[in-house]
Amino acid sequence: MSLRNALLALLSSGPMTGYDVAKRFASSVGFLWHAPNSQIYPELRKMEREGLLATREIPWGTKGVTKTEYSVNDAGLDALATWQEEPMTYTPDRDPARLKAAYFEMGSPEAAQHNLREHISHFEYQRSQALDEINRIDSGTSPTLTRRLQNLPEEKHAKTIAFKRFAYEGRVIQAEAEIRWAQRGLELLEKLDDTGGG
Amino acid sequence: MSLRNALLALLSSGPMTGYDVAKRFASSVGFLWHAPNSQIYPELRKMEREGLLATREIPWGTKGVTKTEYSVNDAGLDALATWQEEPMTYTPDRDPARLKAAYFEMGSPEAAQHNLREHISHFEYQRSQALDEINRIDSGTSPTLTRRLQNLPEEKHAKTIAFKRFAYEGRVIQAEAEIRWAQRGLELLEKLDDTGGG
Numbered sequence: 343m344s345l346r347n348a349l350l351a352l353l354s355s356g357p358m359t360g361y362d363v364a365k366r367f368a369s370s371v372g373f374l375w376h377a378p379n380s381q382i383y384p385e386l387r388k389m390e391r392e393g394l395l396a397t398r399e400i401p402w403g404t405k406g407v408t409k410t411e412y413s414v415n416d417a418g419l420d421a422l423a424t425w426q427e428e429p430m431t432y433t434p435d436r437d438p439a440r441l442k443a444a445y446f447e448m449g450s451p452e453a454a455q456h457n458l459r460e461h462i463s464h465f466e467y468q469r470s471q472a473l474d475e476i477n478r479i480d481s482g483t484s485p486t487l488t489r490r491l492q493n494l495p496e497e498k499h500a501k502t503i504a505f506k507r508f509a510y511e512g513r514v515i516q517a518e519a520e521i522r523w524a525q526r527g528l529e530l531l532e533k534l535d536d537t538g539g540g
Numbered sequence: 541m542s543l544r545n546a547l548l549a550l551l552s553s554g555p556m557t558g559y560d561v562a563k564r565f566a567s568s569v570g571f572l573w574h575a576p577n578s579q580i581y582p583e584l585r586k587m588e589r590e591g592l593l594a595t596r597e598i599p600w601g602t603k604g605v606t607k608t609e610y611s612v613n614d615a616g617l618d619a620l621a622t623w624q625e626e627p628m629t630y631t632p633d634r635d636p637a638r639l640k641a642a643y644f645e646m647g648s649p650e651a652a653q654h655n656l657r658e659h660i661s662h663f664e665y666q667r668s669q670a671l672d673e674i675n676r677i678d679s680g681t682s683p684t685l686t687r688r689l690q691n692l693p694e695e696k697h698a699k700t701i702a703f704k705r706f707a708y709e710g711r712v713i714q715a716e717a718e719i720r721w722a723q724r725g726l727e728l729l730e731k732l733d734d735t736g737g738g
Contacts, residue, residue: 344636351643374639376632426647430655431636432662434574435711438542438629441572444707445549447699449624457628464630501645501732508728509642512721513633519717523710530706534699 345385347425348375350394350418355490357413359400360386370486373475374509386412394418439520443527455531461524469517472510479507543583545623546573548592548616553688555611557598558584568684571673572707584610592616637718641725653729659722667715670708677705 348371352363363386364379377385389395396415399408414422439461446454478484487506491499546569550561561584562577587593594613597606612620637659644652676682685704689697 344639348639374642375634422646426640426643427651430640430658435571436573440707440710441542441546442624442628443710444572444704445624446703447696448620453625460628498645504728504732505644506642508725509638512638512641515717515721519713523713527706530702534702
């Protein structure tokens with residue numbers, strides 16, 4: 343149900359066509375919950391059928407073509423509120439990097455070193471992505487958040503901004519932890535190499 | 541393929557029946573790559589069919605019943621070495637806790653507070669599990685690791701122990717990052733509450 347909640351949350355910032363949902367998803371909530379367009383479009387139609395979204399046809403271009411615009415109705419807003427009252431869900435741990443690292447002795451030290459460096463690069467990119475989003479939040483240049491605030495009473499702005507920022511801070515904290523871990527691994531490889539593998 | 545690699549890695553510590561694989565999996569590598577028995581047994585049979593595992597029938601009890609004992613053959617050892625030379629794989633980010641936190645303003649402060657406390661409890665448990673495993677590694681009381689070392693030449697012991705420990709250190713580092721994040725969230729809730737939600 344997380345994709346559904348992510349789409350409801352995104353659409354609660356204001357009405358959008360399916361195309362706009364997919365586009366904005368990839369540049370906002372998609373950082374927290376990745377989903378390909380092949381999942382987004384069917385889920386939108388499913389949510390409409392289930393009465394969580396209202397739709398209207400809006401003109402598209404000049405040839406009398408129309409596009410479907412989705413908006414969250416009261417049932418959708420209730421679903422968002424219900425989601426927030428529900429407990430957190432946790433998936434069982436399945437970490438390919440941790441699994442591989444536990445058996446580094448079965449491969450070459452070079453492969454272990456390469457993979458730890460890749461781990462650092464991966465999470466340095468993750469961290470920079472999250473920091474970019476935090477900068478957009480702080481500078482008021484996040485398109486989706488800006489639109490959301492325009493549709494919210496002034497007194498709700500501080501909370502709305504603070505929680506978005508908090509979520510991306512979590513991504514930064516997590517990425518930095520992974521980078522620290524991999525750096526510790528590179529030090530371990532050097533130590534084991536000095537001692538001839540012990 | 542991670543489950544397959546996890547099973548090969550476990551079985552490389554020594555031959556086991558399917559029952560022993562499932563039992564030991566849950567108390568060792570299963571902390572890094574969770575899998576239910578319903579996945580483990582079929583995968584073992586698949587790996588045997590594909591020539592990665594050798595099997596022999598061993599007596600079970602006194603009534604002439606036998607059980608299948610699995611062991612990693614040369615093809616299985618090659619597969620483990622190949623896995624270690626392959627690059628790390630990363631799944632797209634899908635974090636239900638981060639997603640929910642980004643929209644805490646849509647629920648009650650009480651729900652947000654409750655969920656952040658649950659987040660802390662969840663990762664305190666994860667951390668304690670990983671620290672227990674590190675203690676078993678350090679004290680030489682991890683059954684699977686002990687058995688693995690018995691089948692390894694002395695000069696490979698240090699690396700084998702060090703990388704297991706390193707993997708669980710990663711779980712500790714990750715859990716502590718999540719705890720720090722959630723504690724920051726609790727402080728944020730108090731701050732927003734003082735300012736009447738901004």
